[in-house]
Amino acid sequence: MKRSLPSSLLLYFSLIVLTLLIGLPFWWVLSGAFKLPQEIIARVPTMVPHSFTLQHFMKLLSGSDYPTYMVNSMIVAVLSTAVTLALAIPAAYAFFRLAFPGREILYRVILLAYAFPSTVVLIPLFGMFAKIGLIDTLAALVIVNVTFALPFSIWMLRSFFASIPKEIEEAAIMDGTPPTIILRRIMIPLIAPGIASVGIFAFISAWTEYVFASVLILSDGKRTVPVGFSGIIGQYQIDWGLLLAGASLAVLPVVILFALVGRWFVSGLTEGAVK
Amino acid sequence: MQKSRSLAIVFVAPALIVLTGILGWPLVSAVLLSMQDVRTIGSAGQWIGLHNYQAVLSNQSFWMAVAMSIIWVVANAAAQTALALITALTLNQNFPGVRIVRTWVILTWIVPTVVVVIIWRWLFSTSGGMINPLLAQAGMIDRPIGFFSTPWTAMATLIFINSWRWFPFIALMMLAGLTRIPSDLYEAARIDGANGWRSFTRITWPLLAPTLGVLTVVGTLLSFNVFDIIWLMTAGGPAGGTRTLPIIIYETAFKGYKLSEAATMSVLATILLMAFALLASRTLMREDDR
Numbered sequence: 001m002k003r004s005l006p007s008s009l010l011l012y013f014s015l016i017v018l019t020l021l022i023g024l025p026f027w028w029v030l031s032g033a034f035k036l037p038q039e040i041i042a043r044v045p046t047m048v049p050h051s052f053t054l055q056h057f058m059k060l061l062s063g064s065d066y067p068t069y070m071v072n073s074m075i076v077a078v079l080s081t082a083v084t085l086a087l088a089i090p091a092a093y094a095f096f097r098l099a100f101p102g103r104e105i106l107y108r109v110i111l112l113a114y115a116f117p118s119t120v121v122l123i124p125l126f127g128m129f130a131k132i133g134l135i136d137t138l139a140a141l142v143i144v145n146v147t148f149a150l151p152f153s154i155w156m157l158r159s160f161f162a163s164i165p166k167e168i169e170e171a172a173i174m175d176g177t178p179p180t181i182i183l184r185r186i187m188i189p190l191i192a193p194g195i196a197s198v199g200i201f202a203f204i205s206a207w208t209e210y211v212f213a214s215v216l217i218l219s220d221g222k223r224t225v226p227v228g229f230s231g232i233i234g235q236y237q238i239d240w241g242l243l244l245a246g247a248s249l250a251v252l253p254v255v256i257l258f259a260l261v262g263r264w265f266v267s268g269l270t271e272g273a274v275k
Numbered sequence: 276m277q278k279s280r281s282l283a284i285v286f287v288a289p290a291l292i293v294l295t296g297i298l299g300w301p302l303v304s305a306v307l308l309s310m311q312d313v314r315t316i317g318s319a320g321q322w323i324g325l326h327n328y329q330a331v332l333s334n335q336s337f338w339m340a341v342a343m344s345i346i347w348v349v350a351n352a353a354a355q356t357a358l359a360l361i362t363a364l365t366l367n368q369n370f371p372g373v374r375i376v377r378t379w380v381i382l383t384w385i386v387p388t389v390v391v392v393i394i395w396r397w398l399f400s401t402s403g404g405m406i407n408p409l410l411a412q413a414g415m416i417d418r419p420i421g422f423f424s425t426p427w428t429a430m431a432t433l434i435f436i437n438s439w440r441w442f443p444f445i446a447l448m449m450l451a452g453l454t455r456i457p458s459d460l461y462e463a464a465r466i467d468g469a470n471g472w473r474s475f476t477r478i479t480w481p482l483l484a485p486t487l488g489v490l491t492v493v494g495t496l497l498s499f500n501v502f503d504i505i506w507l508m509t510a511g512g513p514a515g516g517t518r519t520l521p522i523i524i525y526e527t528a529f530k531g532y533k534l535s536e537a538a539t540m541s542v543l544a545t546i547l548l549m550a551f552a553l554l555a556s557r558t559l560m561r562e563d564d565r
Contacts, residue, residue: 247394
């Protein structure tokens, strides 16, 4: 279909605005991280850096606890992703395929939990975790991240299960294959894109989580990037170079992950939402 | 059948146990806590009935926070829906590189909030930020604006930043609704001589409206819960101008050491939110019936 000239203009105009609105802030931060301090705070901002330095990154990696925060965040995010998948895949399959009493109601309650105000449970959870000795452990963060990622994950995986042609599963049932084998050998390989999507979602949620990490972790050595790094904001006389370098590094893992499997996530979001 | 039932329990139970233990039980505890007078975590409290509710409901800063939360969610819903709709309509077109744009548009949502905070604190800052010099160059201002120095500008700036973070996510969900509209409808409209605007108002809009409704509700619930952007940007200031309910609850519990009072506020916030969700889904369902 050929577009008329005005609608082409409109399309490219909105594309340019969109690119600038999203890309420009990131470009400024990334390029700023390599600028010399005097260029960062220059009265006339520069689009393309005139100077080049790695001093901010050096200072961040050797003069602060940033590397420790990175490691902690990585541990929490990877474990949260693994546990979320281990719990969500069987649950989603059961909600999709297996008959059991209260299925519909339970499914709705779980969806409702997605919009749950997290501040409500923050206070009682702190007390609960204090009692069982989970305060100031990375395990506490994994548990919380998994809980908040589960509703969306179950919802998304269920719609992926629903997109598999019925005949494939029926043929296996006719052959007398037990449901556990059907799930493991047939369904899981078929919904690999769905698993990738949910995995990304769980990883990103854990990587970016701030509120619980700020309350449940007490010692500096166990902080994750969002909390530890926001501590750096206040700790120094605002050192923009350091902050921009830290921001660039905190973006790196999710950007790499997204470059590898991001399109699965987006197609999962746009196609999964249909059902 | 019997076998499938026990298997279902094995499959669902782990997820359910986690959800009940980490969401369900604390919710009950929050209600119990709201009827005691616990001040710090771990200390024992006396049962004082609904006294906390009385105290909170007659507390002016609580009502101020309710008002701020309402302004926050309404403005965010409006800004996000508008931006997301334009974005979704754009991404629904065919152009070279559409797949790449569809993937990376969500960049603002995948980065940690603390990064979002640093980006915008820097860009909006009066020393070295990009926005003040740009506005000055365009001749719109004479001297730098302190975006976070008055309550209203701080609120408006935060709404912009939060919408910037969330609109791509909402746009992709909208795109799902758009791709569901059969293309032969547009084809038929074109043969009948309808222009772009007409097919938008007669086909796209009515068919997309239910999706828009659902997404507005979801967006409202999500933005109501936003804590970290506000906390890290303004911590509720200046003069309480950005102190929404999550902020005041956090302050009351962890700065003011009034745990029970904070629990009371959070229970009231949940009731408010659930009432909204119920009302909204009722309205949406009624629309569906018509």
